[in-house]
Amino acid sequence: MSYDIFAHYYDEIMDQSVYDSWLLYVEKYTAGKSGLNIMELACGTGKIAVELAKKGHQVTGVDLSDEMLSLAYNRMQEESVRLALAVGDMRSLEPMGDFDVVTCFSDSLCYMSDENEVAQVFQSVNRNLGDGGVFLFDVHSLHQVNNVFPGYQYIYQDEEGAFLWESFAGDAENSVEHDLTFFVDSPGNPGLFERHTEYHRERTYPLDVYQRILAETGFTDIAVTAEFGVSEVREDSPRWFFACRKA
Structure with a gap:
């Protein structure tokens, strides 16, 4: 991406x-x-x-x-x-x-x-x-990772596309995993969107x-x-x- x-x-x-x-x-x-x-x-x-x-x-x-x-x-x-x-x-x-x-x-x-x-x-x-x-x-903080992030979802849209952020409890102690998905205009194909993903792991x-x-x-x-x-x-x-x- x-x-x-x-x-x-x-x-x-x-x-x-x-x-x-x-x-x-x-x-x-x-x-x-x-x-x-x-x-x-x-x-x-x-x-x-x-x-x-x-x-x-x-x-x-x-x-x-x-x-x-x-x-x-x-x-x-x-x-x-x-x-x-x-x-x-x-x-x-x-x-x-x-x-x-x-x-x-x-x-x-x-x-x-x-x-x-x-x-x-x-x-x-x-x-x-x-x-x-x-x-x-x-x-x-431990509170942010263990109590706030798990189950968190955020969606953002503008003229250039859309962004979806989802968070889940991680496998390791005091960790969280973030799935980031982006939908953006495909160059040369108006009205079509390309999907890009990022995966982030954090731990405290x-x-x-x-x-x-x-x-x-x-x-x-x-x-x-x-x-x-x-x-x-x-x-x-x-x-x-x-x-x-x-x-």
């Missing part, structure tokens, strides 16, 4: 205000500082990376998909900012510099299949942070597991919050936000 299709619907269905909330969360830990060296893991189409660059930071966007990075490059050109973009697997990043901040948002870490892969990501981040550098990320862990793995991989001053850092964690919080420093 073309990532142009996925990106079109992703940007359409995503509440745009959520990007402002992510940026405000970053600003809590960068307030009063300019020209920071920031890496955004799983940068996708580059929306957050571009906004950070607009604030005067030097931003490197890393994503596993070169197609997504192509869309991030187009966004960078349209917004007249400069980003460094690199294809990379966040489980096995080589040292790319001593970054002041590394971010990983939009529950991207939940695509890791087990605790070992989560630890690999944290080790990769640690290798790329300068001493005292800040690591910011979010994940789905109890808070103490994330905290333990962070400590084991060289992080300290671990703070966990909800609602983009403005609330304490509750049993029904949909997403957890982590802030920590390289020891």
